[in-house]
Amino acid sequence: MAETENRPTNFIRQIIEKDLAAGLHQQVKTRFPPEPNGYLHIGHAKSICLNFGIAQDYQGACNLRFDDTNPEKEDISFVNSISHDVRWLGFEWEGEPCYSSNYFDQLHAYANELIDKGLAYVDFSSHEEVRALRGTLTEPGRNSAYRDTDVATNRREFAKMTAGEYAEGQCSLRAKIDMASPFMCMRDPIIYRVKFAHHHQTGDKWCVYPMYDFTHCISDALEGITHSLCTLEFQDNRRLYDWVIDNITIDCTPRQYEFSRLNLEYTVLSKRRLIQLVDEQHVSGWDDPRMPTIAGLRRRGYTAGSIREFCKRIGVTKMDNMVEMGMLESCIRDDLNVNAPRAMAVLEPVKVIIENMAASESQTIDAPLHPNDETMGTRSITFSREVYIEAEDFREEANKKFKRLVLGKEVRLRNAYVIKAERVDKDSDGNIKTIYCTYDVDTLGKDPADGRKVKGVIHWVDAATAVPAQFRLYDRLFTVPNPAAQDDFVEAINPESLTVKHGYVEAGLRGATPESGAWQFERTGYFCCDPDSQAEQLVFNQTVGLRDTWAKIEHAPG
RNA sequence: UGGGGUAUAGCCAAGUUGGUAAGGCAGCGGGUUUUGAUCCCGUUAUUCGUUGGUUCGAGUCCAGCUACCCCAGCCA
Numbered sequence: 001m002a003e004t005e006n007r008p009t010n011f012i013r014q015i016i017e018k019d020l021a022a023g024l025h026q027q028v029k030t031r032f033p034p035e036p037n038g039y040l041h042i043g044h045a046k047s048i049c050l051n052f053g054i055a056q057d058y059q060g061a062c063n064l065r066f067d068d069t070n071p072e073k074e075d076i077s078f079v080n081s082i083s084h085d086v087r088w089l090g091f092e093w094e095g096e097p098c099y100s101s102n103y104f105d106q107l108h109a110y111a112n113e114l115i116d117k118g119l120a121y122v123d124f125s126s127h128e129e130v131r132a133l134r135g136t137l138t139e140p141g142r143n144s145a146y147r148d149t150d151v152a153t154n155r156r157e158f159a160k161m162t163a164g165e166y167a168e169g170q171c172s173l174r175a176k177i178d179m180a181s182p183f184m185c186m187r188d189p190i191i192y193r194v195k196f197a198h199h200h201q202t203g204d205k206w207c208v209y210p211m212y213d214f215t216h217c218i219s220d221a222l223e224g225i226t227h228s229l230c231t232l233e234f235q236d237n238r239r240l241y242d243w244v245i246d247n248i249t250i251d252c253t254p255r256q257y258e259f260s261r262l263n264l265e266y267t268v269l270s271k272r273r274l275i276q277l278v279d280e281q282h283v284s285g286w287d288d289p290r291m292p293t294i295a296g297l298r299r300r301g302y303t304a305g306s307i308r309e310f311c312k313r314i315g316v317t318k319m320d321n322m323v324e325m326g327m328l329e330s331c332i333r334d335d336l337n338v339n340a341p342r343a344m345a346v347l348e349p350v351k352v353i354i355e356n357m358a359a360s361e362s363q364t365i366d367a368p369l370h371p372n373d374e375t376m377g378t379r380s381i382t383f384s385r386e387v388y389i390e391a392e393d394f395r396e397e398a399n400k401k402f403k404r405l406v407l408g409k410e411v412r413l414r415n416a417y418v419i420k421a422e423r424v425d426k427d428s429d430g431n432i433k434t435i436y437c438t439y440d441v442d443t444l445g446k447d448p449a450d451g452r453k454v455k456g457v458i459h460w461v462d463a464a465t466a467v468p469a470q471f472r473l474y475d476r477l478f479t480v481p482n483p484a485a486q487d488d489f490v491e492a493i494n495p496e497s498l499t500v501k502h503g504y505v506e507a508g509l510r511g512a513t514p515e516s517g518a519w520q521f522e523r524t525g526y527f528c529c530d531p532d533s534q535a536e537q538l539v540f541n542q543t544v545g546l547r548d549t550w551a552k553i554e555h556a557p558g
Numbered sequence: 559u560g561g562g563g564u565a566u567a568g569c570c571a572a573g574u575u576g577g578u579a580a581g582g583c584a585g586c587g588g589g590u591u592u593u594g595a596u597c598c599c600g601u602u603a604u605u606c607g608u609u610g611g612u613u614c615g616a617g618u619c620c621a622g623c624u625a626c627c628c629c630a631g632c633c634a
Contacts, residue, residue: 235628372596
């Protein structure tokens with residue numbers, strides 16, 4: 001609903017439309033290929049929306065493929081969370097999820113094909129020797145002493161490697177390409193290494209694992225991927241991608257296209273840094289509401305639709321970018337503004353006693369669930385002699401710009417009556433304990449009969465039926481726009497990224513759960529119930545605040 | 559002269575047979591409003607990294623320059 005309807009256009013979709021028009025493919029096929037070594041984040045959402053979105057819009061298909069060639073870093077828990085998050089985002093992959101590890105047998109056979117063609121060799125050089133011979137960005141590399149080993153020997157040595165006869169690091173299988181290539185990845189890249197590691201999918205079957213560059217292109221070809229979309233840092237790797245496909249016997253020629261990865265201000269989007277935040281417990285976990293992970297955003301209250309809309313708005317190009325948080329916030333506000341029912345909550349309560357109302361009296365008021373959408377219906381709220389209002393909504397004195405409750409002045413209680421502040425009670429420290437007011441009985445649902453204007457409206461909760469609740473307010477996780485550029489990004493963590501408040505919500509929210517959806521707490525922001533919430537102690541996360549023009553006015557110079 | 563990429567408003571981004579700068583976010587001004595919200599209206603690049611060239615005409619074509627990003631894991 002809040003999602004814009006027009007289909008996105010970008011250079012990749014243009015290539016696809018051209019290919020389709022030229023009859024190059026009868027059906028477009030893409031894939032989303034995460035390594036299961038962490039949780040998905042908003043940057044992955046960009047890739048997911050691109051790949052699955054293309055499949056949807058061009059009647060094609062998109063595979064979910066776990067690129068699991070490095071068992072040491074991977075875990076089955078990540079394949080589960082990734083599958084869950086992709087579905088939650090609203091996408092469905094073609095058939096069963098795929099795994100690069102499904103192709104280990106075929107990959108191994110292709111490695112042997114390369115050996116047979118004299119295009120791969122087993123190298124017994126040490127890590128240090130390999131590095132030293134690789135050369136530098138400006139100097140060519142030099143050939144390894146093992147580069148000209150004969151085919152039969154290479155066959156035999158690779159078999160021994162595969163059989164576990166060599167230790168990790170003792171040898172590797174390398175493609176024989178060009179040690180003088182200006183593309184570093186073409187200087188006889190290692191395509192298989194020895195790793196005595198248990199694999200979450202293949203168990204202990206293998207002690208050699210193929211490298212990314214060798215695996216990815218072949219996996220794409222085996223799955224019939226037509227357009228293999230990845231991020232910019234793989235542009236050089238495309239030469240190797242094509243080299244492998246060109247030098248093995250395979251009847252599919254997928255094409256790789258690169259787009260720029262997403263950068264979001266005031267957060268980090270690299271797997272390495274997110275893992276560090278979790279491991280060092282700077283956050284409560286992968287789903288901490290301050291995290292840019294899908295799980296974190298979900299717990300924070302972001303909807304799948306708002307994330308899809310965000311991906312649509314940021315577009316897909318090859319330009320390096322740094323997207324403002326405001327862009328993301330605008331997407332969730334647009335969604336929740338139309339979809340979230342309204343309610344009232346007081347986050348920092350101060351008691352108001354309405355002196356001209358009987359203590360025994362309690363009224364029930366029907367309040368709209370949405371001011372601009374009456375089809376959403378109404379809710380019942382109660383009003384009685386004692387109510388809570390927001391501490392910041394009262395001042396003993398204030399100028400005309402302060403459209404709230406001021407001593408001796410009137411204000412409208414949202415959905416209820418006009419009240420007037422008569423006097424206050426303070427504690428020994430001078431803090432306001434209670435505000436004594438009177439109310440105008442003839443102002444429910446109408447303006448004062450004598451025509452006087454009351455411009456301020458504040459929210460409130462009936463003390464008699466209020467439900468206590470904890471509110472968690474979040475701020476940006478980092479204090480600088482680009483924490484990844486810091487020497488140590490951990491030092492840029494915002495110590496005030498979480499603020500906890502204790503107040504009240506209206507009675508109707510008793511029993512709220514994380515499945516209840518979102519509310520707009522009027523004049524405050526959008527909230528959802530956190531999984532930590534319990535019947536005796538409701539916990540609400542602020543997804544995002546309302547646009548706050550008052551803050552600008554109040555803090556404006558002069 | 560290692561190579562690969564990218565340069566359009568504060569941010570994101572259209573612009574693709576060269577014809578006289580879309581849209582979104584943010585901002586600003588105004589209107590409606592029992593949310594300082596929403597909504598509505600208006601406004602925001604004489605200019606497309608820069609310097610030259612071709613052309614009646616260039617963001618789009620050509621040449622030079624500059625800036626930024628990526629590549630020297632047996633990571634992906």
